[in-house]
Amino acid sequence: MDAFDRIKPMGLLVGILLVIFGVIFLTAPDRVAEFLAIFVGAVITAFGLFRIIVVIARWNLLINRALLLTLGIILFAIGIFMLFNPEITITVIGAIIGIFAILMAIDRFITANRIKSEINILPTVVSGLIHLAFGVGMIYSALVTFAIIVILAGIYLLIAGIMIVLSALLFHDF
Numbered sequence: 001m002d003a004f005d006r007i008k009p010m011g012l013l014v015g016i017l018l019v020i021f022g023v024i025f026l027t028a029p030d031r032v033a034e035f036l037a038i039f040v041g042a043v044i045t046a047f048g049l050f051r052i053i054v055v056i057a058r059w060n061l062l063i064n065r066a067l068l069l070t071l072g073i074i075l076f077a078i079g080i081f082m083l084f085n086p087e088i089t090i091t092v093i094g095a096i097i098g099i100f101a102i103l104m105a106i107d108r109f110i111t112a113n114r115i116k117s118e119i120n121i122l123p124t125v126v127s128g129l130i131h132l133a134f135g136v137g138m139i140y141s142a143l144v145t146f147a148i149i150v151i152l153a154g155i156y157l158l159i160a161g162i163m164i165v166l167s168a169l170l171f172h173d174f
Contacts, residue, residue: 052076097135101135
């Protein structure tokens, strides 16, 4: 049995899982975005709780123990809030991403203005417009924009899964 035949079942499994995730992302983008927000909340809650336990366990060894304990409590509280308010979490994260995208747009426009006499600035301006549109979209409606991102990810996962399954079954190049 050559190496390909040994890993072929793994390739099929990965491909099929990607197809399944792709279909889920495409058919329920709002629920996927909500799940991701809840997942992030759970991770932050767990990390905050971990920090609290570590600080309490090493209380006598730590110099900034009160600050570290406060940080753990704040992370725990934020995580709990995110767990029970995924729409607000998505909106806040979307607004933060939107602000960064708008800042990137401003950077692109400043760069285009700076280099306008040297080279063609059209790609720089187009990049700035894309950043600006994305940033405004994220700030205006983070839930819808996240759903669009999830749909795009779903399309990618679906195509990638199909390609891996085809590679494993037909092309023998997985």
